[in-house]
Amino acid sequence: MAEHFNDEQREALYRVLHARRDMRHFSGGRVAPSVLQRILEAGHAAPSVGMMQPWRFVRITDGALRRRLVGLIEEERLRTAAAMDGRKDEFLRLKVEGARDCAELLAVVLAPDDGTLFGRRTMPREMALCSAACAIENMWLAARAENLGMGWVSFFDPDDVAALLNCPEGARPIALLCLGPVAAFYDAPMLEQEGWRSRVDLSEIVSENGY
Amino acid sequence: MAEHFNDEQREALYRVLHARRDMRHFSGGRVAPSVLQRILEAGHAAPSVGMMQPWRFVRITDGALRRRLVGLIEEERLRTAAAMDGRKDEFLRLKVEGARDCAELLAVVLAPDDGTLFGRRTMPREMALCSAACAIENMWLAARAENLGMGWVSFFDPDDVAALLNCPEGARPIALLCLGPVAAFYDAPMLEQEGWRSRVDLSEIVSENGY
Numbered sequence: 001m002a003e004h005f006n007d008e009q010r011e012a013l014y015r016v017l018h019a020r021r022d023m024r025h026f027s028g029g030r031v032a033p034s035v036l037q038r039i040l041e042a043g044h045a046a047p048s049v050g051m052m053q054p055w056r057f058v059r060i061t062d063g064a065l066r067r068r069l070v071g072l073i074e075e076e077r078l079r080t081a082a083a084m085d086g087r088k089d090e091f092l093r094l095k096v097e098g099a100r101d102c103a104e105l106l107a108v109v110l111a112p113d114d115g116t117l118f119g120r121r122t123m124p125r126e127m128a129l130c131s132a133a134c135a136i137e138n139m140w141l142a143a144r145a146e147n148l149g150m151g152w153v154s155f156f157d158p159d160d161v162a163a164l165l166n167c168p169e170g171a172r173p174i175a176l177l178c179l180g181p182v183a184a185f186y187d188a189p190m191l192e193q194e195g196w197r198s199r200v201d202l203s204e205i206v207s208e209n210g211y
Numbered sequence: 212m213a214e215h216f217n218d219e220q221r222e223a224l225y226r227v228l229h230a231r232r233d234m235r236h237f238s239g240g241r242v243a244p245s246v247l248q249r250i251l252e253a254g255h256a257a258p259s260v261g262m263m264q265p266w267r268f269v270r271i272t273d274g275a276l277r278r279r280l281v282g283l284i285e286e287e288r289l290r291t292a293a294a295m296d297g298r299k300d301e302f303l304r305l306k307v308e309g310a311r312d313c314a315e316l317l318a319v320v321l322a323p324d325d326g327t328l329f330g331r332r333t334m335p336r337e338m339a340l341c342s343a344a345c346a347i348e349n350m351w352l353a354a355r356a357e358n359l360g361m362g363w364v365s366f367f368d369p370d371d372v373a374a375l376l377n378c379p380e381g382a383r384p385i386a387l388l389c390l391g392p393v394a395a396f397y398d399a400p401m402l403e404q405e406g407w408r409s410r411v412d413l414s415e416i417v418s419e420n421g422y
Binding site for chain 2: 003009010040047056059062080109120122123130134137141145146147154156158165167171197210211
């Protein structure tokens with residue numbers, strides 16, 4: 001073990017990191033089982049506080065179940081639009097998710113709290129959530145390196161999704177991941193391309209010895 | 212743009228993903244400014260809900276400030292030990308952080324809520340946190356590809372750290388990141404090597420159409 005990475009490998013990592021996009025446009029197709037397996041393994045290789053490994057991955061293969069999830073997403077999209085003041089029409093013109101067209105739909109669920117104290121006595125819920133988010137980021141990067149798109153959909157009521165997926169008490173769906181082939185990756189984040197919001201300069205978010 | 216990744220680049224990503232470790236043993240030294248810059252850029256290339264970019268990175272270069280942060284970590288380590296029943300002695304033998312010895316100490320702070328609705332109407336706090344966690348995972352992978360260790364320390368009271376770093380109302384420190392050269396990377400997660408906890412088999416966390 002104790003791998004040493006050379007310039008070429010490091011460059012590959014950075015290229016994947018910077019080419020990763022939150023995709024909402026998919027071109028159907030399928031994800032080979034071996035590829036899906038590698039992506040799930042990448043998620044499961046994430047760090048977790050106290051080694052909780054609190055992530056659960058639910059693969060949606062049932063068409064009727066996917067349609068019900070798509071319905072929940074659409075309901076929340078409209079509720080979000082209703083809550084937006086000046087930008088409602090602009091928001092409604094954006095494509096915010098690809099759950100109908102993606103090859104694979106995966107739900108990521110935060111498992112019920114197992115009582116781990118290690119590293120999370122002061123921030124129990126936050127640290128479990130952060131661990132699951134690291135797993136999703138790993139999957140996102142793995143998908144991009146497999147030349148597949150991934151999108152994290154958070155337009156849903158977590159209680160409704162929990163009910164649809166028969167989640168036990170205390171489990172919390174945090175993501176519906178759209179995964180699959182895409183015709184093209186966005187050159188920049190789609191919300192930036194569409195003029196919704198801009199990237200902040202790195203200098204504005206880094207400081208020394210104080211916020 | 213629209214990069215296509217080949218087998219070799221994909222392999223490099225997977226090797227970095229699987230060789231990444233939560234490091235607590237550091238060998239001093241320093242991190243070159245250009246390397247630190249690449250790692251910060253990797254963090255800032257993370258996805259964020261509604262493009263919030265809620266992460267703030269505070270580099271700790273003041274020795275007295277680092278010592279005060281180390282003191283807070285140590286206090287919380289002892290409080291955690293006191294809260295552990297049967298495994299208190301075993302816990303106290305573990306090295307849980309490397310904040311004294313690492314070349315660089317960085318705090319990651321969740322910025323005060325900016326009111327973004329996009330993708331977080333139903334889970335506002337969770338989605339902001341998840342975004343910041345994705346940034347940290349990007350930094351972790353970048354560090355590993357730079358052959359540097361990184362550890363995420365969450366042994367602290369966030370209010371105390373917020374006060375030390377002069378964080379504005381509503382900002383929330385979520386990580387103290389230890390970064391720098393290491394003598395060796397763990398072959399497996401340190402908590403697994405030390406017999407604290409085991410990895411769960413992937414088959415136990417993946418299911419189809421329901422939790």
